[in-house]
Amino acid sequence: MKKSALIGVAIGVLALAACSKKPPAELPPVQQTGAPSTSTPTPTPAQSTAPAPGSQAHFAAAMSGRDVIYFDTDMYNIDSEDAAALRAQAEYLLQHTSARATVEGHADERGTREYNLALGERRANAAKNYLVSLGVPDARVRVVSYGEERPAATGSNAEAWARNRRAVTVMIQ
Amino acid sequence: MMNHKNLSIVLVGLLAAVSSPALAQQPQSPAVTVPEALGSEGASSGPLTGTVTADAWNDLGIAIASFATNEDVPTAANASGTAALGHELARVVYNDLRNNGLFRPVGPDALPRPSFTQITNPAWPTWRGRSAEMLVQGYVRPNPDGRLTVGCYLYDVVLEDELIRDGWVVAPADWRRAAHRCADMVYSRLSGESPFFDSRIAYIAETGPKENRVKRLAIMDSDGANHRFITNGQSTALTPRYSPDYTRIAYLSYADGNPRIYIYDIDSGRQRLVAETGGPTFAPRWSPDGRYILYSMATAGNTDIYRVPAAGGTPLRLTTSPSIEVGGSYSPDGSQIVFESDQSGTQQCYIMNADGSNQRRISFFGGRCATPEWSPRGDQIAFTHIVGDFHIGVMDTNGRNMRTLTNGWQDEAPTWAPNGRIIQFFRTERNSGETSIWQVDLTGRNERRLNTPVGASDPAWGPVLP
Numbered sequence: 243m244k245k246s247a248l249i250g251v252a253i254g255v256l257a258l259a260a261c262s263k264k265p266p267a268e269l270p271p272v273q274q275t276g277a278p279s280t281s282t283p284t285p286t287p288a289q290s291t292a293p294a295p296g297s298q299a300h301f302a303a304a305m306s307g308r309d310v311i312y313f314d315t316d317m318y319n320i321d322s323e324d325a326a327a328l329r330a331q332a333e334y335l336l337q338h339t340s341a342r343a344t345v346e347g348h349a350d351e352r353g354t355r356e357y358n359l360a361l362g363e364r365r366a367n368a369a370k371n372y373l374v375s376l377g378v379p380d381a382r383v384r385v386v387s388y389g390e391e392r393p394a395a396t397g398s399n400a401e402a403w404a405r406n407r408r409a410v411t412v413m414i415q
Numbered sequence: 416m417m418n419h420k421n422l423s424i425v426l427v428g429l430l431a432a433v434s435s436p437a438l439a440q441q442p443q444s445p446a447v448t449v450p451e452a453l454g455s456e457g458a459s460s461g462p463l464t465g466t467v468t469a470d471a472w473n474d475l476g477i478a479i480a481s482f483a484t485n486e487d488v489p490t491a492a493n494a495s496g497t498a499a500l501g502h503e504l505a506r507v508v509y510n511d512l513r514n515n516g517l518f519r520p521v522g523p524d525a526l527p528r529p530s531f532t533q534i535t536n537p538a539w540p541t542w543r544g545r546s547a548e549m550l551v552q553g554y555v556r557p558n559p560d561g562r563l564t565v566g567c568y569l570y571d572v573v574l575e576d577e578l579i580r581d582g583w584v585v586a587p588a589d590w591r592r593a594a595h596r597c598a599d600m601v602y603s604r605l606s607g608e609s610p611f612f613d614s615r616i617a618y619i620a621e622t623g624p625k626e627n628r629v630k631r632l633a634i635m636d637s638d639g640a641n642h643r644f645i646t647n648g649q650s651t652a653l654t655p656r657y658s659p660d661y662t663r664i665a666y667l668s669y670a671d672g673n674p675r676i677y678i679y680d681i682d683s684g685r686q687r688l689v690a691e692t693g694g695p696t697f698a699p700r701w702s703p704d705g706r707y708i709l710y711s712m713a714t715a716g717n718t719d720i721y722r723v724p725a726a727g728g729t730p731l732r733l734t735t736s737p738s739i740e741v742g743g744s745y746s747p748d749g750s751q752i753v754f755e756s757d758q759s760g761t762q763q764c765y766i767m768n769a770d771g772s773n774q775r776r777i778s779f780f781g782g783r784c785a786t787p788e789w790s791p792r793g794d795q796i797a798f799t800h801i802v803g804d805f806h807i808g809v810m811d812t813n814g815r816n817m818r819t820l821t822n823g824w825q826d827e828a829p830t831w832a833p834n835g836r837i838i839q840f841f842r843t844e845r846n847s848g849e850t851s852i853w854q855v856d857l858t859g860r861n862e863r864r865l866n867t868p869v870g871a872s873d874p875a876w877g878p879v880l881p
Contacts, residue, residue: 316761318716351848354785354799354827355653355873356698357755357762359667359674360711360718360739363695367716386673387695387713391651396625398845 296341298413304334305411311369313407315350318364320372328369331411332376335383342414345369347387348394350403355389362387369409384414472605473518478547478572479509481523482565483531483554490557491587497563500590501555502528504565507594508551508601511612511638515837515854516861517602521547534568542572549578551601555590562586567597569604579604591640592880599879609834612637613880616830616839617655617664618852620644621870625848630872632666632679637832637876639866645679654698657877658705658725665689665699665708676710678725690723690730698742701725702749702769709733709743709752720754722769733771744789744796745769746812753777753787753796753812764798764814777814784808786828791878792835795857799827799840807840807855820859830876839865841872 293299302309308327311320320328335341347366349358366385374380395402482501493500502523509522527541534554542550550570555563566582581600583593592613599610620633629648632655635641646652646668653674655666664679676689676696689696689710698720700709708725711718718739723730734740738758745752753766759776764784767774778784782802789796793812800808800817805825810817825843832838832854839854842864850872855862865871 316757351825351843354762354801354805356711356741357739357757357785359695359697360713360741363713363718364716364739367713371716385716389674391628391630391653393626393848396846396848398848 296338296413298415301334301341301343301411301413305330309411311409312404313365313409315352315403315407316361317407318361318368320368324369325372328372329376332373332378335373335378336376342382342384343373343411344414345373345383345385346392346410346412347385348392348406348408348410349390350406351390351393351398352403353390355391358389359387362389365407365409369411373411472607473516475548475605476519476521476546477512477549477551477601478521478526478542478545479505479512479523479551480526481505481528482552483529483534485531485554485556488557490563491561492563492590497555497557500563501553504553504555504590504594504597505551507591507638507640508553508567508598511595511598512602514638514863516856516863518549518605521545534566537570537572537575539572539575542570547572549601549605551597553597558584563590563593565590565593565597567593567600569601591636591638595637608836610879611832611834611837614833615657615661615877615880616852617657617666617875617877618841618867618871619653619655619873620867621850621872622648628848632664632668633867633871634664635867642868645681654873654875656699656701656875658701659703659878660705660881661877663725665701667697667699676708678708687727690721690727692730700743700745702745703747704749709745711741711743720752720771731771733767734774740765742786744787746789747791747793751789753789755785755787762801764796766812777812778810778817779814780810780817788829788831790831790835791833795835797829797831797838799829807838809838809857818859820855820857821853821862823853826853828873830874832876833879837861839874839876841874843872 308330311324311327345366347362349361366387370383370385373383393406395405482504484497484501487496487498490497490500505523509520512518512520529552534552537550550572553567555565557563562584564584568580569578571578583596585593595612598612603610614637615634617634620631621628623629630651631648632645632652634643650669653667655664657664662681665676667674668677674695674697676699677686678689679686689708692712694712694714696710696712698711706725707722709720709722711720717737718741719734720740720743721730721732736758738756740756743752743754750769751766752769753764755762756765762783762785763776764778764787765774765776782800785799785801787796787798795809796812797809800806805827806819807821807826807829808817808819823842824845826840829838829840837854837856839852841850842853843850850870852865852871852874
């Protein structure tokens, strides 16, 4: 009963995103048990420098790239690739129940500054809504928009812009 | 060498020549006061319509000579004394006109220095021989209290006649304001346009690499002088706007980790949130009377425009659509607001009444319409025209007669000069992301880059100083 409710929410999110030129994402598959689908980072010998579970370092290592999702120009819909990444994020957050996350929304430089702040809000919220639809408590995920102010790639070309249109999930330490 | 007694006589003669009843006609202010004996000449204000056509005034050759002084003494305004200050005053007037492509000015470095007695009695043959059509002369007089009296005179060399004069008493630190007032007087008298030089600009100073750029709130005079950083760069600052009375600046800061608008009080250095909202706020704009601030706030990802009393109070939501509504710029009478929305699918410009009613799209010319700013004159709206590249455009308030003024790779965020004749904007360089403030006049001519100490974006030009 709980799963069907979650799927229903997810369908709603996908329906909102239907204006995209991207194909609609597939529904999130039924989750296995709480076992993480990614391997935990290999413990460093001798010293106890292994990142603590729930820390940003631990999360980033566990996600191996799936802590970031990407968007088409001016878009904020969650496509199938994004959905897979967000599922991995949700699993992590559901497993580490004390972890809290911030979703940072970003835009590329080919927009005006204030509109990009609003666009970053849209993107961060789209990602957050998806996480919440998978069962992550709303209170454990905050959002912030950086607009175009914090580019990940510094070029002025289509490739760099694609890398900058993103939502990044980071753990709150 | 002139002695003090002679100067007293000269001064009496100078003052006696000011027989106009227009004493102290202008409103007094703490920073700049009209000296009792040197009111503006009310009788002959107005442009040279009839003798000079609208197209011709800008071709006038104007000689701007060193301002004389009655007494070369030390002053806090210039390490070399009042005589050197007089020369600097004329240079500021000259650079104001020259840098803005106004008239054909010749500056004090290339001209003979008039004596103090000649300020009210020009050596006409000298100026005629230099083919000057207009002549600007002035003086600086130190007062016992340390303040300075600056007089400014505009003469028609051909007619051998005085066109207008004015004078101001300023604190030494405000000496440049007297020069800007003089340039404004000359510009307004000859062009018929409203003044704009005596004004300030708030902007964002940018330093560091593109991926980790420091963005600080900064202010400067309209000519770039008296530059001051206000924030230290620890948190990103964006999109400042001066209050109409210059006492406060509304701007966005990430001071608490979220984008929020703060109202910064310039005198006290303190700041407060524009509104105690849970959500992020951005795109601050003042109403022309300074009583309200518009801001945009995102709630669950949906951005709409709100209005809140500048003194604090309950916000009023002006837009409600699920699309992004952002920005907003008041008409000069405060009755309407132009803003941008992507409810059509792309950013376009819309107008609504100040209470949010009667929203309607005005931009239908192809491309996108962003960051609209209503001209202080009321008849035009400047905006960022996005057609792949970003250009500065202007249009009538009904969206017609769109014209593109600039042609950079990324020119955005126009702001109007106080008189609505010049637009500043910022330009971003491809790849490096270097930013700089530029200006262009309404005809698309006289495009030039402003000198700023570091990279610069988000210019916001305030009104003429009170």
